[in-house]
Amino acid sequence: MESIGVLMMCPMNSYLENELQKRYNLHRFWTCPEKSVFLETHRSSIRAIVGNASVGADAKLIDDLPKLEIISSFSVGVDKIDLGKCKEKGIRVTNTPDVLTEDVADLAIGLILALLRRLCECDRYVRSGKWKYGDFQLTTKFSGKSVGIIGLGRIGAAIAKRAQGFNCPINYFSRTEKPDVGYKYYPTVVELAQNSDILVVACALTDETRHIVNREVMDALGAKGVLINIGRGPHIDEKEMVKALTEGRLGGAGLDVFEQEPHVPEELFGLENVVLLPHVASATVETRTAMADLVMGNLEAHFAGKPLLTQVV
């Protein structure tokens, strides 16, 4: 087992690193000064890659590793992995669904509350001493507002369940209608946006869903509507969103993800009607530990010839 080369793409979790170190011959890709030299030297020993939401494995990397058998992603989203190339070469791919569903759904609700009730602005207001001079302005109510969810998978369904606790009517857009759920289906994202106070992005990022929230959708959401993104930055046309917000055409945005993380458009920094988080939807001690265990569990299963736990490809 010790001679199995595993390539870790970037720092993601020290517990995971330690566990990988104990069981495999771990290579930390981010510490290699000359990556092409590293790949030349070690290409024949790397049998597994561990990636995450920011760094995966593109076609070139996959081609450079002839002994690659499995890519185990420390994330549920696998948009940074060339799945087509993996299928072609028989390389298996695993991710970390379910264990992070609750945290991500919790964060979506947290973003909605922080945005509508201006929680971060209020906290700043108190800490700056301004409360002594007057009350904070009125904000807007969450309970009862209509919530439109793009993508009703595990995470979308968990968000819907939570929003129902706040008496919010739930609408959704999905590739296929789900008649058993009891929520209102809209056949297009624009119609969903027209009929929702709060639009939440909760679908997977694919070629079809890139910029699924475009100018038309944002205009439909409007000056009284707000946009929440716990999916991937590229789900939203970020440039258009910045304009819509700075021009007052969109009521507000709560964002955990961006097109070029960790870069965030600076035009947003001066706005009161945005909440900006550094991609923390699954970033709790409990969940990252569970995700790490799942990555380890998948790798162990693979190298022991047993069925994978959470296979994507």
Next chain:
Amino acid sequence: MESIGVLMMCPMSSYLENELQKRFNPVRFWNFPVFLETHRNSIRAVVGNASTGADAELIDGLPKLEIISSFSVGIDKIDLGKCKEKGIRVTNTPDVLTEDVADLAIGLILALLRRLCECDRYVRSRKWEYGDFQLATKFSGKSVGILGLGRIGTAIAKRAEAFSCPVSYYSRRVKPDLGYKYYPTVVELAQNSDILVVACPLTDETRHIVNRHVMDALGAKGVLINIGRGPHVDEQELVNALTEGRLGGAALDVFEQEPHVPEELFPLENVVLLPHVGSSTVETENAMADLVVANLEAHFAGKSLLTPVV
């Protein structure tokens, strides 16, 4: 109707002020603190709120006072005993603000456990470009202990259940129909909860109901959420417990001496501090104002009060 003097204790809502102006003769106490001498006989109603009510001295100073209508659900700033004694009616604004306050309680929990405000600061200060934020802690599934299972406490419980949180409570009486676990003391509730939420009215019995014992029972992994009244919590002890690391964190919408907030809390990452905004949304303040006006109208028309307390 125009000659009915209504004493408004402090600025609370411009919408409410306008509505009172249309129907009554509102006197703004904060503009005319010395007016009492001249106008005492024309004041038949007082409109107060969470911060300013009517104490015995004020009530005694207004011989024609018939009704106090509070722009709040909490009426701890009104001398109810004196009102009962003098036959003065008191109304408040329950129900219309229940959802907003419960929403804020959940917002406080999420902001605290997931460090939302710290994270937002982290991004805006460009620190994300140099590294990821540290790990926070999960909310879903944590045990929530609610102090007071009235309208607001029940609404908080309902929301917490949507996050799969086991809910337990302390209340003056057991409420077996709700299906939550009852603890007979606040200390036991705190011992058995990850998150303790204060949601009861402020009375002589509940002042400092969250004291050092309770905070020690909650402990270094527990967090305290206050959407009740500042005096529910022994604030000095709270500051000590937080700065000494004996209490895991606190998210507070209310304080003992608002708008004063103990400055020892400002540098702490494990606190969230809000300026008493539990019901401060446009929707709810308008509904509260309508209820204040409707209670006054009902009283002066000889009809039943909508939301009487006394």
